[in-house]
Amino acid sequence: MTEELHDVRLTVNGHTHEIRVPARRLLSDALRHDLRLTGTHVGCEHGVCGACTVLVDGAPTRACLMFAVSAVDTEITTVEGLTNPDGSLGPVQQAFKECHGLQCGFCTPGFLTTITAGLRDNPTPTHEEARDMIAGNLCRCTGYQNIVKAVERAAELS
Amino acid sequence: MTTKLMGQKVQRVEDQRLLRGLGRYVDDVAVEQDVLHCAVLRSPHAHARIVDIDVEAVLDVEGVHAVFTWEDLASCTPQMAEPLPLLIPHPALTHGRTQYALAKDEVNYVGEAIVFVVADDRYVAEDAVGRIRVDYELLPPVVGIDAARAARTLVHEDVPGNVGARLEQHVGDAPAAIARAPHRLELDLTVERSACMPLEGRGTVARWDPDLNRLQVWTSTQSSTGVRAAVAVKMGLDLGQVDVITPDVGGGFGVKINHPWPEELLVPMAAKALGRTVKFTEDRREHFISAAHERGQVQHIEVGFDDDGRLLGLDVEFWHDHGAYTPYGLIVPIITSTQLLGPYKPQNYRVVFESIYTNTVMVTPYRGAGRPQGCYAMERTMDAIAAYLGKDRTEVRAANFIQPDEFPFDQGLIFQDGRELEYDSGDYPAMLEKIKALVGWDEFPAFQAEMAALGRRVGIGLACYVEGTGVGPYEGAHVHVETSGKVKVATGLTTQGQGHATVFAQLVADELGVKFEDVEVVTGDTRRMPYAVGTFASRAAVMSGSAIHLAAKRAKEKALKIAAEALEADEKDLQIVDGVVSVKGSPGTSIDLGTVSVLSNPLRYAFDEASKAATQFSVGDPGKPPVPEDDEPGLEGKDFYSPERATFASGMHAVIVETDPETAEITILKYAVVHDCGHLINPMIVEGQIHGGVAQGVGGALYERMAYDESGQLLNASFMDFLMPYVTEVPDGIDIDHLETPSPLNPLGIKGAGEAGVIPSAAVFAAAIEDAEGIVITAMPISPSELYALRLENS
Numbered sequence: 001m002t003e004e005l006h007d008v009r010l011t012v013n014g015h016t017h018e019i020r021v022p023a024r025r026l027l028s029d030a031l032r033h034d035l036r037l038t039g040t041h042v043g044c045e046h047g048v049c050g051a052c053t054v055l056v057d058g059a060p061t062r063a064c065l066m067f068a069v070s071a072v073d074t075e076i077t078t079v080e081g082l083t084n085p086d087g088s089l090g091p092v093q094q095a096f097k098e099c100h101g102l103q104c105g106f107c108t109p110g111f112l113t114t115i116t117a118g119l120r121d122n123p124t125p126t127h128e129e130a131r132d133m134i135a136g137n138l139c140r141c142t143g144y145q146n147i148v149k150a151v152e153r154a155a156e157l158s
Numbered sequence: 159m160t161t162k163l164m165g166q167k168v169q170r171v172e173d174q175r176l177l178r179g180l181g182r183y184v185d186d187v188a189v190e191q192d193v194l195h196c197a198v199l200r201s202p203h204a205h206a207r208i209v210d211i212d213v214e215a216v217l218d219v220e221g222v223h224a225v226f227t228w229e230d231l232a233s234c235t236p237q238m239a240e241p242l243p244l245l246i247p248h249p250a251l252t253h254g255r256t257q258y259a260l261a262k263d264e265v266n267y268v269g270e271a272i273v274f275v276v277a278d279d280r281y282v283a284e285d286a287v288g289r290i291r292v293d294y295e296l297l298p299p300v301v302g303i304d305a306a307r308a309a310r311t312l313v314h315e316d317v318p319g320n321v322g323a324r325l326e327q328h329v330g331d332a333p334a335a336i337a338r339a340p341h342r343l344e345l346d347l348t349v350e351r352s353a354c355m356p357l358e359g360r361g362t363v364a365r366w367d368p369d370l371n372r373l374q375v376w377t378s379t380q381s382s383t384g385v386r387a388a389v390a391v392k393m394g395l396d397l398g399q400v401d402v403i404t405p406d407v408g409g410g411f412g413v414k415i416n417h418p419w420p421e422e423l424l425v426p427m428a429a430k431a432l433g434r435t436v437k438f439t440e441d442r443r444e445h446f447i448s449a450a451h452e453r454g455q456v457q458h459i460e461v462g463f464d465d466d467g468r469l470l471g472l473d474v475e476f477w478h479d480h481g482a483y484t485p486y487g488l489i490v491p492i493i494t495s496t497q498l499l500g501p502y503k504p505q506n507y508r509v510v511f512e513s514i515y516t517n518t519v520m521v522t523p524y525r526g527a528g529r530p531q532g533c534y535a536m537e538r539t540m541d542a543i544a545a546y547l548g549k550d551r552t553e554v555r556a557a558n559f560i561q562p563d564e565f566p567f568d569q570g571l572i573f574q575d576g577r578e579l580e581y582d583s584g585d586y587p588a589m590l591e592k593i594k595a596l597v598g599w600d601e602f603p604a605f606q607a608e609m610a611a612l613g614r615r616v617g618i619g620l621a622c623y624v625e626g627t628g629v630g631p632y633e634g635a636h637v638h639v640e641t642s643g644k645v646k647v648a649t650g651l652t653t654q655g656q657g658h659a660t661v662f663a664q665l666v667a668d669e670l671g672v673k674f675e676d677v678e679v680v681t682g683d684t685r686r687m688p689y690a691v692g693t694f695a696s697r698a699a700v701m702s703g704s705a706i707h708l709a710a711k712r713a714k715e716k717a718l719k720i721a722a723e724a725l726e727a728d729e730k731d732l733q734i735v736d737g738v739v740s741v742k743g744s745p746g747t748s749i750d751l752g753t754v755s756v757l758s759n760p761l762r763y764a765f766d767e768a769s770k771a772a773t774q775f776s777v778g779d780p781g782k783p784p785v786p787e788d789d790e791p792g793l794e795g796k797d798f799y800s801p802e803r804a805t806f807a808s809g810m811h812a813v814i815v816e817t818d819p820e821t822a823e824i825t826i827l828k829y830a831v832v833h834d835c836g837h838l839i840n841p842m843i844v845e846g847q848i849h850g851g852v853a854q855g856v857g858g859a860l861y862e863r864m865a866y867d868e869s870g871q872l873l874n875a876s877f878m879d880f881l882m883p884y885v886t887e888v889p890d891g892i893d894i895d896h897l898e899t900p901s902p903l904n905p906l907g908i909k910g911a912g913e914a915g916v917i918p919s920a921a922v923f924a925a926a927i928e929d930a931e932g933i934v935i936t937a938m939p940i941s942p943s944e945l946y947a948l949r950l951e952n953s
Contacts, residue, residue, distance in 0.1 A: 038183075
């Protein structure tokens with residue numbers, strides 16, 4: 001049996017890509033394997049860990065729970081799109097570096113995208129709000145202590 | 159003058175890549191190429207005989223390239239069809255068993271690999287797995303320690319009583335000492351299973367290069383040299399034909415030290431057979447049911463003590479659930495049985511364990527590696543003694559501490575590395591004072607009374623541990639100064655988030671006298687350093703850190719020798735600062751390390767500016783060969799570090815919890831850690847390790863367990879149901895204080911720090927909940943519903 005393929009145009013980090021994929025191709029796989037943007041990581045494939053979080057029209061979205069064909073006509077931002085135009089680290093990335101907010105780095109892209117959207121909606125979070133902002137993402141290395149600090153530092157830098 | 163970087167909170171060099179999404183994890187390798195992907199048919203039954211495997215329906219599926227069962231393995235090599243290696247044999251492991259790369263005749267846990275499919279992509283490979291038909295004859299499964307001990311059915315029919323090993327060690331005569339003691343207690347304790355759960359699962363990529371007759375393997379491992387040796391043996395290749403490269407690893411915590419995983423052999427086998435690059439990336443359900451678990455033990459303790467709570471005899475018997483197979487030998491229960499003693503002198507000690515089979519996922523080390531269970535046994539005992547005598551829990555501990563002037567202290571046992579369990583240094587009384595101050599131990603009773611008056615229940619717990627770190631046998635390092643003055647460092651052990659590229663560069667910058675940013679560190683690549691052991695047992699900083707320090711010293715010695723000749727100065731008058739060798743007090747007389755590197759290699763081609771710069775200097779005796787007999791070209795240093803024995807770090811944790819009088823919800827109010835890992839290389843990174851360990855400990859104490867049903871099905875094999883802590887479950891702030899008692903065993907005075915944070919968790923939470931509730935806690939982890947049930951039992 002041959003699978004039917006679909007032409008899909010994806011706009012990622014401001015660039016447009018044309019790919020042909022089966023309807024069941026996950027957005028996470030399309031980003032990683034078809035567009036070779038491997039910064040988006042897959043930790044559970046059931047939407048719980050948040051490592052694959054990307055911004056779809058600005059909204060944090062689990063790329064493992066969305067089909068690539070569903071992402072047409074949207075603007076997608078991945079971790080690769082969070083750096084400043086001059087190539088320097090964006091504020092959330094910079095804050096993670098300063099605060100030692102990452103160890104193995106596997107969950108980090110999902111935190112960076114989630115916090116980017118969170119600070120856009122709430123640029124001056126309280127300590128409790130900073131914790132809430134990351135409460136849907138799993139990290140097994142850091143114990144979250146320095147990630148919370150990084151949210152607060154990123155708010156200062158933004 | 160360059161500031162010493164040892165002890166500084168230097169920001170990590172790894173982060174630039176990782177924060178930009180430019181990390182290279184194993185599933186990112188070869189993503190530009192036309193790679194084949196794999197899926198594995200895994201047993202749906204905990205215990206069954208395989209009657210027949212029908213792969214007919216798969217063979218003509220478009221996009222499927224190969225299907226392998228056990229029958230096909232011998233076509234690679236005869237040894238590929240043999241059981242996987244038992245990595246660490248032990249005389250007491252009389253009935254060790256390992257699985258096959260693909261199951262032969264029988265399966266012994268849900269998740270055991272049976273068929274391996276290679277296809278165009280993972281989707282097609284999974285489709286194919288769904289079409290394979292396997293006929294099973296079901297056998298009764300053995301689930302849980304009680305069922306295994308009862309042995310009404312057997313996991314392996316040739317292993318009587320389901321007992322893989324029985325090991326006893328003793329110092330003095332514990333039963334007699336207990337019989338004579340003025341006071342005696344018995345405790346029965348249990349700890350349930352948990353698992354490492356790195357966010358990145360297992361994964362392997364392999365490519366056979368027919369032009370070089372050579373295999374390249376990338377794998378998410380904690381031991382690239384171990385995988386290399388295993389792959390070479392199983393595939394019938396010379397070691398020199400196999401390169402193993404460990405790329406960025408998305409967390410390990412122990413599970414990636416076991417090797418070879420079946421897929422680490424099957425992927426290279428398929429790559430060579432098909433002449434294509436082949437990739438296996440484990441999904442999360444597979445990680446739950448086919449990687450490894452740990453922690454499950456049942457313990458019985460008898461203790462005799464005097465009026466001060468001083469131990470007179472300690473007699474411990476425990477049963478360790480090692481799952482269906484024993485590839486990693488007895489490491490975990492041996493560590494439990496020895497590290498149980500912590501900072502204490504038991505006077506008379508006997509420990510007996512049985513390592514037993516169940517039809518569940520196998521057990522290999524998880525961060526702490528048996529220490530959390532040992533600490534739990536010892537610290538629950540200390541609390542029980544204090545309660546019995548009506549003494550403060552810290553007084554009973556203090557009465558049993560090894561004193562600072564008693565080091566080195568030989569516990570009289572044999573440790574995991576086969577060496578004497580001899581502690582090198584520590585200061586436990588000073589540490590106890592620090593933790594009491596940090597958590598507010600003496601002020602707590604007043605706070606508890608104040609809260610009680612408001613109808614609130616709070617409790618405090620404390621737990622102490624000693625951790626053998628930096629076990630041998632060795633690690634090595636190679637330091638190479640390029641003609642650009644850049645320094646390339648290689649060490650063979652792997653890295654999975656500990657910031658090795660940063661801390662090792664700090665050590666090289668300090669020793670060699672170069673700029674931190676000029677040092678680049680490579681880990682886990684057998685092409686760069688073929689002799690290495692691996693990253694486990696909190697050994698990387700101690701082992702590779704020491705080796706790198708020694709290798710940098712050798713490179714420095716050579717640089718000074720050449721520079722002295724070039725500058726016509728005495729070596730003793732030279733210094734190296736920021737990569738420039740100069741005569742002390744005469745900074746104009748100098749030569750940079752890049753130029754020294756040129757001079758170290760008498761090759762007569764002027765490739766670059768550094769080569770031209772070197773022409774102004776003259777080194778070497780014109781009457782002798784350009785490379786003297788006792789020397790070699792190049793500005794390099796290579797050395798190995800091999801200690802006599804492990805170095806013993808220590809720590810104490812304290813926690814204050816609140817339990818809800820109605821719902822039994824457990825809330826952490828304060829968490830405090832005092833930690834001693836000798837001299838700190840980078841306090842920021844050490845504290846990060848502690849934070850992560852504490853969070854994993856919270857998971858293991860209050861949330862995580864492997865929920866097997868009676869048929870051996872793992873009911874919670876997803877992140878939805880296995881309750882790994884989010885930020886909402888961990889303490890909001892962890893108070894940390896350090897004590898630094900340097901190790902006399904290595905040149906830097908350091909001890910390991912990686913596992914420490916997780917060791918006392920079960921013990922410290924059990925103690926705090928017990929204190930809040932006035933109910934004896936004997937089983938961990940504990941959930942609100944379990945605590946609620948305990949209240950009903952005790953009311």
